[in-house]
Amino acid sequence: MVTFQELLNVEHFSALKPLNKNADLTRVIGSADITETPDIKSYVSPNTFLLTTGIFFKDHQEGLITLIDELNKVPIAGLGIKTSRFLNSIDEKVLQHADKLKFPIIEIPENWKLGQAIHEIISYISSDESQKLYFALEVQQRMNNMLIQDHSLERMVNSLAKFLRLPLILVNPFSKVEVKSYQFNNKRMLEEHLRYFQDIYLPEKDKKRVSLDEKYAVFExxxxxxxxxxxxxxxIQNINYPFSLLAIEQAINTLSFAIYKNTKIRATEQDDANLFFKSIIRTTDSSPINMQSNPEFFEHYNFIRSDYYRVFVCGIDKHSDIENSEYIQERYYLTFQWLENVLKSLDESISIFGFGELNKFAILFQKKHEYYIPYLKYLQQEYKRFFKESLSFGIGNEVTEISQIGSAFLEALETYNTHYSEGKMEFLEKYRTRNLEELMQLLPFDKLRPFVNYTLGDLAFPTNTKDKELKNTLKVYMENQFDITKTSNLIYVHRNTVKYRINKCEEILNTDITDPKKSLDIRLALFISETISFE
Known part of the structure; x- marks a missing residue:
């Protein structure tokens, strides 16, 4: 669409002059018309450039203020007045009011007839739009051909920059330069553009609109x-006719398809790598897949020969039960891409894999990094900056063989799931080997209680004082490696009393408690009965 700025820059219309200083010359002119009546507001279309001699306001220019208010609400593009015919000049009060609204008041030259002006303006608008549409379609055709021929994003952006004769930068969702055109031959120039993008455009993104009178324009x-x-x-203020915003918008559509296509290709390639990782975590020592016999195969998936492997399970914390599926898919892809970029900048041997869930990733370190914990904390902070969400990590133990990666992965996954199920967020936890009590908690009670009853008999869950004393003496005696003296000192009874109670226990249990196998069963049953609540 034609703006006042563009129209007034055309030599043929250069005699048209803005009368008010703050006229918004970026207003679009959709058509032109003539009026000499003050009640035109109900009959004029938006974006009309309305021309008049102002005869109705010859003796009371204050009426122009009301007219301007009414026309600005339509809103029309602006008002063209042939002042030489009846008004001679426009009162300062009228111009000041127009400035408050940034409403353009344009002076029509004395030697111009309004009918002729209307005809030429409309002809220019029509011709201009046709030319711009033609060139926009040509740009789109060129870009589409490059897309079909599988040209790179870099080549497409550079081709567009040459065609438009304007410098271009493609910025990814992380505010990093994806592609810069050939005109950016120095770092300072590039940094200046990125500062504008990050410090000025992004904070006011929702309010910002593309303007042809500014140095920069940003398009989604x-x-x-x-x-x-x-x-x-x-x-962009130097964009040359017949190029227009429409041409840029058409090119952006093609760039969007190119990026989307690349996204799908990378996702397919990653699915292949994910399948290989799944086969690795299921690997046993007897598996036919091994690095020694298939080095190129492993290298293709970024596995290296090493004596150090460590697996991390990284998960995106869930902040809401309501999550849009399209958003989750996009977030997963970009989180994957972000993790890959930042981790490979630390170490090229680090690999990242998906394993079937759209909020978790497996990260494989193949070289030892002493300060990996602080670095993961740094990742958590950076992720919040870009995605406004948080990450958590479960960390497996280090292993020395590829065949052990599966167990390291299960440790990391178990650690992650344990803390996630407890409702924790933004955690960073290492795998901890379970103690005996935690292992017992994993077994069903209907299996544990019969074992305790069978092994300890009446001493399993005693209710009278005598049996409780027997059970406690047996427990202390076995914990102290069958030492009667230590046991008597610990429970404050005579040695003979300890001997008597132990003999009594052996009668109840009908076994020799010093027998290695029986001793293990009894100690385990005592432990379970004391630590596990069956109520």
Whole structure:
């Protein structure tokens, strides 16, 4: 669409002059018309450039203030007045009011007839739009051909920059440069554009609109709905006719398809790597897949020969039960891409895999990093900055063989799931070997209680004082390696009393408690009965 700024820059219309200083010359002119009546507001279309001699306001220019208010609400593009015919000049009060609204008042030259002006303006608008549409379609056709021919994003952006003769930067959802055009030959120029994008555009993104009178313009590239790319166009005020915003918008559509296509290709390649990782975590020592006989195969999936492997399970914390499936898919893909970029900048041998859930990732370290805990904490902070969400990590033990990666993965996954099930967020926990009590908790009670009853008999869950004393003496005696003296000192009874009670226990249990196998069963049964609540 034609703006006042564009129209007034055309030599043929250069005699048209804005009368008020703060006129918004970026207003779009959709059509032009003539009026000499003050009640035109109900009959004029939006974006009309309305021309008049102002005869009705010859003796009371204050009426122009009311007219401007009414026309600005339509809203029309602006008002063209041939002042030389009846008004000679516009009162300062009228111009000041127009400035408050940034409403353009344009002076029509004395030698211009209004009918002729209308005809030429409409002809220019029509011709201009046709030319712009033609070139926009040409840009789209060129870009589509490059897409079909599988050209890289870098080549497509550079081709567009040459065609438009404007510097371009494609910024990814992490505010990092994905592609910069050939014009950015120095770091300072690039940093200046990125500062504008991060410090000025992003904070006011919802209010900002593209303007042809500014140095920079930023366009969303909606390859991903919730995490768009952005195209920064530099020196857009110098865009040459017949190129227009429409041409840039058409090119952006093609760039979106190219990015989307690349996203799907990378996802397919990653699915292949994920399948290989699944086969690795199921590997046993007898598995036919081994690095020694298939080095190139492992190298293809970024596995290296090492004596150090450590698996981390990284998960995106759930902050709400209501999550959009499209958003989850996009977040998963971008989180994967983000993790890969930042971790490989630390160490190229680090690999990342998915394993079937859209909120978890397996990260494999193949070299030892002393300060990996602080680095993971740094990742947690950076992730919140980009995604406004948080990450948690479960960490497995280090292993020395590829065949042990599966057990390391299960340790990391168990650690993650344990803390996740407790409702924790943004945690960073190492695998801890379970103690005997925790292992017993994993067994069903209907298996544990019969074992205790069978092994301890009447001493399993005693209710009278005598049996309780016998059970406690037996427990202390066995904990102290059958030492009668230590036992008597610990429970404050005579040695003979200890001997008597132990003999009594052996009668009840009908076994020799010093027998290694029986001793283990009895000690385990005592432990279970004391630590596990069966109520």
């Amino acid at each position: 590239v909606p390859a991903l709905k919730y995490f768009p790319y952005h195209l920064i166009v530099s020196d």
